[in-house]
Amino acid sequence: MSELTISQAQKIVDEWIQSVGVRYFSELTNLGQLIEEVGEVARIITRTYGEQSFKESDKDHDLSDELADVLFVLICIANQTGIDLTSALKKNLEKKTQRDKNRHKNNKKLLDT
Numbered sequence: 191m192s193e194l195t196i197s198q199a200q201k202i203v204d205e206w207i208q209s210v211g212v213r214y215f216s217e218l219t220n221l222g223q224l225i226e227e228v229g230e231v232a233r234i235i236t237r238t239y240g241e242q243s244f245k246e247s248d249k250d251h252d253l254s255d256e257l258a259d260v261l262f263v264l265i266c267i268a269n270q271t272g273i274d275l276t277s278a279l280k281k282n283l284e285k286k287t288q289r290d291k292n293r294h295k296n297n298k299k300l301l302d303t
Contacts, residue, residue: 215266220270224260224264227256
């Protein structure tokens with residue numbers, strides 16, 4: 191698969207849901223799925239970069255696959271609630287840029303590392 195825009199990803203996920211997934215889970219079920227997937231990402235990161243060690247059952251988990259699971263469910267929620275993630279991300283970045291344009295540059299905690 192070549193490079194994918196966010197808009198294309200939303201369309202592909204929608205087509206997959208319609209053809210393979212039958213229908214979207216409810217928004218509440220997808221929220222639960224999202225939390226579950228984020229938990230799996232947290233487990234891998236805390237064991238890879240934190241002090242915890244992997245259990246034998248955790249060793250086959252793949253961070254890239256788990257992040258893709260998070261993205262998939264996030265796209266499902268956006269699709270079923272009518273959110274264009276491309277527009278939403280652009281708007282969010284503009285907000286962050288205006289709000290934080292000097293904040294991080296002046297944060298001594300970020301400069302000390």
